[in-house]
Amino acid sequence: MATKPKTATRASTRTKLAGSASLPTVLPQRTTRSTSKSKEPSPEVVPPTKTTRRKPLANKANSPERTSPVERFTRTKATLSKTSTVVELSNDADREPVKAFLRIRPHLEDEVPPYLEPISDTSVRMMDPSTSSSHSRLSTSGPSIYTFSHVFPPDTNQQDFFSRTTLPLVKDVLQGESGLLFTYGVTNSGKTYTIQGGSAPGSAGILPRTLDVIFNSIEGLQGDGRYRPVRLQGVELADEAPLPPKATKRSQTASPLLADVFEDAVPLSSDTDPTTIKLDRNYEYTIWISYAEVYNEKVYDLFASVDDPALQSSQRSGIPRPTSTLLNLPLPSSQNRPLLVDRKPLTVKQCPLADSDASDSSSAGKYIAGLKQLRVQSAMQAKELLRLGQIHRQVYGTLANSQSSRSHALVTVKVLRVHRGERNDPTSIQTARLTLVDLAGSERTRNTQTSGERLREAGNINKSLMVLGQCMETMRANQRAIARSLGNAVGSGSRLDTRDVKKALAVIPFRHSKLTEILMDYFVGEGRAVMIVNVNPFDTGYDENSHVMKFSALAREVCTTAPTAVARPIPAAKERATKAESRKSGADAPRRKVTISLGGPGRKVSEAHLEVLEEDDEPDDSERDDEDDNPINPFVDALFDEIESLRIKLFEAEMRSAIIEAETREEVMAEMEERMQTMEQISFPTHQVERNEIMMDAKIDMLHRHGVGNLAKPLPSRQPQKMDLSDDIEDDEDEDDEENFFISQGTQDTELISEYEDSRSPSPLAQKGKKPLSAMQSMASGSSSASDIDMETDYHSPDDPSDIDIDDSEPEEPTPAPAKVAKGKATATTSKSKPRKLSRPPSPIFEEDIKPAKKKAQPKRPTRSTSNTLAGLEDELNGLNIQGRDSTTVIPNKAARKAAISHAGPGVEYIPRPGEVDTVKKKKRQLGKK
Numbered sequence: 059m060a061t062k063p064k065t066a067t068r069a070s071t072r073t074k075l076a077g078s079a080s081l082p083t084v085l086p087q088r089t090t091r092s093t094s095k096s097k098e099p100s101p102e103v104v105p106p107t108k109t110t111r112r113k114p115l116a117n118k119a120n121s122p123e124r125t126s127p128v129e130r131f132t133r134t135k136a137t138l139s140k141t142s143t144v145v146e147l148s149n150d151a152d153r154e155p156v157k158a159f160l161r162i163r164p165h166l167e168d169e170v171p172p173y174l175e176p177i178s179d180t181s182v183r184m185m186d187p188s189t190s191s192s193h194s195r196l197s198t199s200g201p202s203i204y205t206f207s208h209v210f211p212p213d214t215n216q217q218d219f220f221s222r223t224t225l226p227l228v229k230d231v232l233q234g235e236s237g238l239l240f241t242y243g244v245t246n247s248g249k250t251y252t253i254q255g256g257s258a259p260g261s262a263g264i265l266p267r268t269l270d271v272i273f274n275s276i277e278g279l280q281g282d283g284r285y286r287p288v289r290l291q292g293v294e295l296a297d298e299a300p301l302p303p304k305a306t307k308r309s310q311t312a313s314p315l316l317a318d319v320f321e322d323a324v325p326l327s328s329d330t331d332p333t334t335i336k337l338d339r340n341y342e343y344t345i346w347i348s349y350a351e352v353y354n355e356k357v358y359d360l361f362a363s364v365d366d367p368a369l370q371s372s373q374r375s376g377i378p379r380p381t382s383t384l385l386n387l388p389l390p391s392s393q394n395r396p397l398l399v400d401r402k403p404l405t406v407k408q409c410p411l412a413d414s415d416a417s418d419s420s421s422a423g424k425y426i427a428g429l430k431q432l433r434v435q436s437a438m439q440a441k442e443l444l445r446l447g448q449i450h451r452q453v454y455g456t457l458a459n460s461q462s463s464r465s466h467a468l469v470t471v472k473v474l475r476v477h478r479g480e481r482n483d484p485t486s487i488q489t490a491r492l493t494l495v496d497l498a499g500s501e502r503t504r505n506t507q508t509s510g511e512r513l514r515e516a517g518n519i520n521k522s523l524m525v526l527g528q529c530m531e532t533m534r535a536n537q538r539a540i541a542r543s544l545g546n547a548v549g550s551g552s553r554l555d556t557r558d559v560k561k562a563l564a565v566i567p568f569r570h571s572k573l574t575e576i577l578m579d580y581f582v583g584e585g586r587a588v589m590i591v592n593v594n595p596f597d598t599g600y601d602e603n604s605h606v607m608k609f610s611a612l613a614r615e616v617c618t619t620a621p622t623a624v625a626r627p628i629p630a631a632k633e634r635a636t637k638a639e640s641r642k643s644g645a646d647a648p649r650r651k652v653t654i655s656l657g658g659p660g661r662k663v664s665e666a667h668l669e670v671l672e673e674d675d676e677p678d679d680s681e682r683d684d685e686d687d688n689p690i691n692p693f694v695d696a697l698f699d700e701i702e703s704l705r706i707k708l709f710e711a712e713m714r715s716a717i718i719e720a721e722t723r724e725e726v727m728a729e730m731e732e733r734m735q736t737m738e739q740i741s742f743p744t745h746q747v748e749r750n751e752i753m754m755d756a757k758i759d760m761l762h763r764h765g766v767g768n769l770a771k772p773l774p775s776r777q778p779q780k781m782d783l784s785d786d787i788e789d790d791e792d793e794d795d796e797e798n799f800f801i802s803q804g805t806q807d808t809e810l811i812s813e814y815e816d817s818r819s820p821s822p823l824a825q826k827g828k829k830p831l832s833a834m835q836s837m838a839s840g841s842s843s844a845s846d847i848d849m850e851t852d853y854h855s856p857d858d859p860s861d862i863d864i865d866d867s868e869p870e871e872p873t874p875a876p877a878k879v880a881k882g883k884a885t886a887t888t889s890k891s892k893p894r895k896l897s898r899p900p901s902p903i904f905e906e907d908i909k910p911a912k913k914k915a916q917p918k919r920p921t922r923s924t925s926n927t928l929a930g931l932e933d934e935l936n937g938l939n940i941q942g943r944d945s946t947t948v949i950p951n952k953a954a955r956k957a958a959i960s961h962a963g964p965g966v967e968y969i970p971r972p973g974e975v976d977t978v979k980k981k982k983r984q985l986g987k988k
């Protein structure tokens with residue numbers, strides 16, 4: 059059946075600037091054949107008329123304040139004349155930004171607090187977890203807010219997610235409009251779960267649901283399959299009208315298949331989505347699917363082992379089986395002959411202009427030459443095929459010593475729609491495709507923790523994603539440039555020369571990676587793009603997810619052209635019979651034998667012995683027919699390669715510096731922490747000294763308070779004591795001011811405390827030979843038995859003049875020869891006492907005639923008031939919680955000394971014991987340092 063395509067109906071009159079995704083904004087409105095005949099009821103909500111431009115979905119992402127400059131600009135209608143063509147800025151429905159939906163994965167194991175939280179339906183706050191740690195003192199960064207078309211919290215179920223993100227695209231594709239959906243995120247963030255789903259009930263992903271909805275909707279509207287899709291958008295006559303699938307019994311002698319071996323490796327969800335879209339029943343629909351994988355910059359067909367006729371000879375109620383001779387070899391039930399696995403990379407080629415609406419080849423899009431597009435007639439059949447492809451993806455991924463997440467998987471569902479009244483007119487066939495892409499994990503830093511080869515490998519593996527980001531960046535820049543040019547032209551009322559605009563545009567580097575080459579048509583042609591950002595804020599890195607977030611922010615600023623349903627005529631010479639795929643056995647090619655096992659937790663583990671034959675990427679004759687006629691400039695190619703290698707180097711350098719920076723930051727933080735701790739330790743004693751001083755003041759006050767009653771001459775309180783000091787000692791004031799106390803630490807504290815406790819015995823006089831605190835207590839108790847006290851002459855009570863051999867006849871007069879408070883060189887007047895050997899520097903003493911004093915001094919029984927005083931003192935000191943303190947204890951020196959001097963009067967000289975001066979100075983030095 060030869061049918062000449064009606065080329066006149068093609069929308070080839072459009073003017074498009076090469077390499078720019080934004081140029082459709084300056085194109086005249088399209089008029090297609092399908093426009094004229096689409097006066098029919100529209101499927102579902104959208105009116106059927108093709109001339110009706112789609113309204114953007116009511117979403118905040120489309121609100122004016124969120125739109126890109128290009129989109130904002132295109133909201134202004136204007137008509138410009140250019141050199142030869144009048145171009146009209148189309149309305150806002152022509153340009154749509156890429157929609158970005160965020161899906162937050164629930165935490166599955168540990169209760170780790172997430173570093174990302176939704177703050178509205180469209181935005182999330184991301185806080186660097188390191189800022190909440192002790193390093194927060196050094197952190198300067200605050201939380202980051204990211205905005206999306208919609209944010210799906212962790213508890214979103216698969217059904218809701220599908221309805222809000224993918225169902226609009228499914229409606230579009232059934233109406234003849236193409237769409238792209240891709241998932242982006244780091245490993246383990248839930249991309250595969252989103253696309254394919256899990257095995258639990260209700261967990262089917264968007265891919266099986268898409269198939270369900272499509273087949274639910276076209277029930278009773280399926281075409282007979284006389285046409286089939288070719289390349290990107292072309293249509294050709296099928297060889298023969300395929301027979302409806304039959305459930306035939308498989309021959310007993312048939313060899314087992316790879317799919318049989320790994321049957322349980324990839325579970326097939328039994329879920330079915332009941333959603334149905336109401337369609338125009340004047341149309342017939344046929345559905346075709348293809349499944350490709352991009353791994354290591356090579357494109358593979360995951361349906362390579364499936365022959366079309368197999369679809370009709372499936373043994374399981376219409377479920378297709380792979381019948382390729384390669385995969386149909388006996389499995390090692392006999393264990394002596396391995397399966398031969400042969401995989402050949404496919405080439406990506408330029409679409410012929412005849413297939414597309416583009417005016418030049420650069421914007422015509424590219425297709426995967428030789429990729430199988432299989433017709434499916436039920437959702438179950440399609441799912442089983444995809445399961446088979448999934449098995450192959452896993453098998454090949456394992457063979458390549460990689461994980462499946464290291465490849466990009468692209469499933470394309472093509473819908474051929476033809477009006478019932480024109481089913482014999484191939485020019486009336488409309489093709490639309492919906493591509494769902496499960497991108498490889500975008501984690502880079504995890505794989506770049508080391509340098510050298512692994513770093514380079516990680517860079518290569520993620521090359522596609524890097525180039526995708528570069529393409530988006532360039533498209534955004536181009537769109538802004540165009541918006542600026544148009545703005546200037548509108549503002550000045552001048553003509554806009556598209557050649558000038560074209561010159562200003564950068565080349566979008568689609569050709570730098572296979573992935574972007576394949577997806578290019580969605581960006582430079584027509585189609586809606588939806589990006590699903592998967593994030594796992596629990597056990598994946600903050601930096602990795604920040605990168606993902608930034609990528610999504612970039613994607614949201616890129617606009618694509620809203621699609622329209624277009625009829626794809628059959629090219630004139632495309633009625634040739636389909637050539638059977640004939641692959642060489644590759645006897646001379648190197649083979650390698652491997653054993654592979656697939657399976658997973660809770661699933662059967664399957665194993666098979668395979669022989670791998672890797673062929674060259676050499677297009678066969680049939681593919682050569684489709685060779686594009688665009689010679690590639692080698693110089694430009696070399697430049698591109700150079701740019702690319704520089705980019706990779708730059709990327710590596712950035713990664714390295716990021717790692718170094720992170721390590722340095724950690725080191726600095728650790729050092730700072732250490733220093734802070736040291737400083738805290740240093741500052742503690744000073745603080746403690748202050749506390750102890752206050753405490754000791756309180757003690758002195760108490761001593762004075764309680765001791766007053768027993769002193770003949772009241773012991774002046776601390777403040778009056780200063781005032782009572784004679785001028786004789788003022789000369790030494792400056793020096794002595796700093797010698798207010800001794801500081802004894804460590805074990806000395808214990809001694810002091812024990813002394814204090816001893817002094818609490820009923821007979822303080824029994825505490826003979828004790829140390830300063832005992833002396834002070836004795837002093838406070840008003841005892842005249844100073845000689846019984848270890849410090850002997852620390853203090854002589856003025857109420858017992860006989861105790862001290864001094865002349866106190868003129869106590870009120872200033873002493874002509876001022877009492878020297880000497881240090882080391884003080885002259886002894888009456889003292890015959892010998893300094894006691896103490897384990898620590900003794901307190902200063904007043905050298906007097908101690909012996910007589912000792913002789914004269916009779917131990918006094920503590921009076922009742924003294925006992926009471928001590929008891930009260932004990933209580934109060936207990937209240938101060940002095941016991942058991944492992945800290946500095948301050949012993950007042952000056953107070954006692956001054957008090958003694960003031961009461962002893964002239965003639966009493968202060969003679970420090972040997973070593974005392976040094977001790978005092980030492981303590982002073984210590985205090986000064988601190």
Ligand SMILES: Nc1ncnc2c1ncn2[C@@H]1O[C@H](COP(=O)(O)OP(=O)(O)OP(=O)(O)O)[C@@H](O)[C@H]1O
Binds near residue numbers: 251256462
């Ligand atoms: N929304 C979700 N609800 C429940 N479980 C989920 C969800 N998202 C992901 N998971 C689970 O998290 C795990 C990782 O998910 P998945 O394999 O989809 O991550 P991925 O991003 O595809 O990883 P890779 O890039 O390595 O393939 C799986 O066990 C999956 O079942």
